Amino acid sequence: MQAMVFSRYGDESVLELTRRPDPVPGDGDVLVEVRAAGVNPVDWKHREGAVRNDRPFPQGIGWDVAGVVRATVPGGPAVGEAVYGMLPLPYGGAYQELAVLPASAVAPKPATLTFAEAAAVPLAALTAWQALEAAGAAAGLRVLVHAGAGGVGHFAVQLARHLGAHVTATASARNLEFLDRLGVDAPVDRAGADLAAAGPFDIVLDTVGGPTQHAAWPLLRPGGTLITLPEPVDEAHRLPGITARRVVVAPDGEALRRIGALIDTGSLHVEVQAVLPLAEAAQAHRVSERGRVRGKLVLALPGAAPMGAGRHDG
Numbered sequence: 001m002q003a004m005v006f007s008r009y010g011d012e013s014v015l016e017l018t019r020r021p022d023p024v025p026g027d028g029d030v031l032v033e034v035r036a037a038g039v040n041p042v043d044w045k046h047r048e049g050a051v052r053n054d055r056p057f058p059q060g061i062g063w064d065v066a067g068v069v070r071a072t073v074p075g076g077p078a079v080g081e082a083v084y085g086m087l088p089l090p091y092g093g094a095y096q097e098l099a100v101l102p103a104s105a106v107a108p109k110p111a112t113l114t115f116a117e118a119a120a121v122p123l124a125a126l127t128a129w130q131a132l133e134a135a136g137a138a139a140g141l142r143v144l145v146h147a148g149a150g151g152v153g154h155f156a157v158q159l160a161r162h163l164g165a166h167v168t169a170t171a172s173a174r175n176l177e178f179l180d181r182l183g184v185d186a187p188v189d190r191a192g193a194d195l196a197a198a199g200p201f202d203i204v205l206d207t208v209g210g211p212t213q214h215a216a217w218p219l220l221r222p223g224g225t226l227i228t229l230p231e232p233v234d235e236a237h238r239l240p241g242i243t244a245r246r247v248v249v250a251p252d253g254e255a256l257r258r259i260g261a262l263i264d265t266g267s268l269h270v271e272v273q274a275v276l277p278l279a280e281a282a283q284a285h286r287v288s289e290r291g292r293v294r295g296k297l298v299l300a301l302p303g304a305a306p307m308g309a310g311r312h313d314g
């Protein structure tokens with residue numbers, strides 16, 4: 001099969017499109033013919049060596065797939081079924097023609113999405129889902145989502161609104177109208193934002209880290225919850241009375257089934273900034289690393305229908 005791999009940690013130039021033996025599914029795994037692979041910041045963090053695993057080089061890369069089941073297990077999806085899912089961290093292997101995933105990590109591809117759109121969903125939407133669940137998000141609570149226009153953020157703001165929360169979200173000026181379209185109650189320009197005036201919040205989702213995490217503590221009311229995603233909780237800035245924890249996303253086919261239902265009923269919009277061919281993975285990483293993507297970037301595998309060629313391509 002064709003696969004994007006890397007044989008040492010480094011910048012985008014270490015990515016290499018090559019031929020690899022077809023992967024062999026283990027017990028409980030399905031084999032998926034990948035039509036599209038989602039791009040996430042963890043992909044380039046892995047390529048750089050900030051996220052590592054114990055596998056030898058060359059290593060596969062990427063965690064999000066949408067494609068067609070080629071081999072399955074009893075109780076799993078049917079051979080030929082269109083599915084989407086997330087590979088378990090920390091072992092990448094989505095930027096390739098065939099991917100292996102636990103059957104429990106996949107769900108039927110949302111019928112209203114192309115493969116490219118579906119590949120944009122799993123890791124980012126599951127992160128948003130699991131972060132809101134960990135925070136106890138519920139109707140009436142005031143939630144602040146940092147980077148509301150990003151991959152995780154654009155799912156988080158919509159899911160929090162769906163739960164009935166009051167949602168404030170940060171973005172640069174060019175994305176404020178986008179946040180408004182996603183249903184954000186209070187879009188805030190991250191340049192010079194007076195977030196203290198918009199608070200206090202019951203929940204803050206920090207998708208940025210560093211000073212953004214540090215500044216989050218005093219925005220929370222006593223008893224509030226801070227969820228961090230890029231980094232662990234920095235205890236040096238802890239304030240009493242605030243619950244804080246880092247969420248690390250895990251595959252969950254059942255949650256993807258429920259997320260798919262929200263997508264298919266029009267309750268959850270999937271924003272795809274661009275679809276690039278697999279061969280342009282290095283360019284996708286360059287764009288992702290600049291930190292300005294609206295929604296998601298996706299890689300299309302050879303033979304996949306181009307974006308917009310038909311939404312019902314399953």
Ligand SMILES: NC(=O)c1ccc[n+]([C@@H]2O[C@H](COP(=O)([O-])OP(=O)(O)OC[C@H]3O[C@@H](n4cnc5c(N)ncnc54)[C@H](OP(=O)(O)O)[C@@H]3O)[C@@H](O)[C@H]2O)c1
Nearest residue numbers: 041147149150151152171172175229230247248249292293
């Ligand atoms: N712990 C986990 O399991 C987990 C899971 C997923 C992601 N993450 C991490 O969470 C982070 C976000 O992931 P992602 O996929 O959402 O990234 P992303 O899609 O690349 O985020 C890009 C967005 O960030 C916004 N942004 C950049 N700097 C900002 C700032 N200072 N304030 C507000 N918005 C800012 C940009 O909006 P503007 O251009 O409008 O500013 C852009 O839309 C990454 O570090 C990722 O590795 C962790």
